Amino acid sequence: MILDLGRVEFLDSSGLGSVVGAMKVLAPDRRLELANLKEPVHKVFRLTRLDTIFVIHERAPEIDAQPWDRAHAC
Amino acid sequence: MHAEACAQDEGVEVLRRTRADGVEVWFVPTALGVRHALAVVTHTLRERSIPNEDLQTLELVLAEAMNNVVEHAYYDKGDGEIDLQVSVTDHALRCVICDGGAPMPGNTPPMGLLPPTGLSIAEQQEGGFGWYLIRELSTDLLYVRSKNRNQLTFLVPLTGRTEPR
Numbered sequence: 001m002i003l004d005l006g007r008v009e010f011l012d013s014s015g016l017g018s019v020v021g022a023m024k025v026l027a028p029d030r031r032l033e034l035a036n037l038k039e040p041v042h043k044v045f046r047l048t049r050l051d052t053i054f055v056i057h058e059r060a061p062e063i064d065a066q067p068w069d070r071a072h073a074c
Numbered sequence: 075m076h077a078e079a080c081a082q083d084e085g086v087e088v089l090r091r092t093r094a095d096g097v098e099v100w101f102v103p104t105a106l107g108v109r110h111a112l113a114v115v116t117h118t119l120r121e122r123s124i125p126n127e128d129l130q131t132l133e134l135v136l137a138e139a140m141n142n143v144v145e146h147a148y149y150d151k152g153d154g155e156i157d158l159q160v161s162v163t164d165h166a167l168r169c170v171i172c173d174g175g176a177p178m179p180g181n182t183p184p185m186g187l188l189p190p191t192g193l194s195i196a197e198q199q200e201g202g203f204g205w206y207l208i209r210e211l212s213t214d215l216l217y218v219r220s221k222n223r224n225q226l227t228f229l230v231p232l233t234g235r236t237e238p239r
Contacts, residue, residue, distance in 0.1 A: 012138055013203040047206075048206065
């Protein structure tokens with residue numbers, strides 16, 4: 001499953017926790033991958049070294065992309 | 075110097091006071107209050123030509139620190155207030171977060187160490203990244219408890235870089 005974060009402008013540790021949680025729920029049957037990370041969001045994954053445990057795509061493929069907006073905590 | 079109310083949509087009020095060297099906001103400690111306060115602060119500082127990359131870093135560090143106040147100082151009850159001051163110096167954005175909530179355990183901010191690498195998916199942690207991000211992205215972090223109030227100060231360095239394309 002590829003999570004398209006193209007509409008996510010901001011991600012903090014709670015958003016990070018949600019993404020990690022989703023990955024754990026899907027495992028081991030399905031693997032969660034990420035796509036279309038904006039630079040501030042990508043930076044948070046790099047800083048926490050979570051970019052090494054997620055496959056991060058430049059662009060989401062047309063099929064199976066799940067748009068997810070308003071991911072930051074509200 | 076004048077105080078005004080802003081961000082009154084969704085029933086959330088943020089009081090803002092602009093100063094020659096920065097901005098101060100005052101608001102009720104809820105997650106939504108934090109989001110609105112950050113929008114007010116970044117909007118104000120953007121008008122003062124602070125680069126976007128530095129504002130993004132500032133917003134992240136402030137979100138982490140102030141969400142901690144909401145959850146741990148005020149136990150998600152929202153009965154209190156947060157006062158945030160951000161002032162612009164030559165090299166950094168100086169932040170002061172004050173609140174009247176419960177003291178920080180051990181009277182010192184957590185170290186926020188990252189878990190070891192090489193963990194399996196099931197072993198990945200979902201929480202605990204907040205203090206790591208705060209410490210990684212700020213300098214001169216200081217916590218003081220005085221007269222039943224918490225005060226957290228830190229600097230977010232100004233990189234002077236424009237946003238990469």
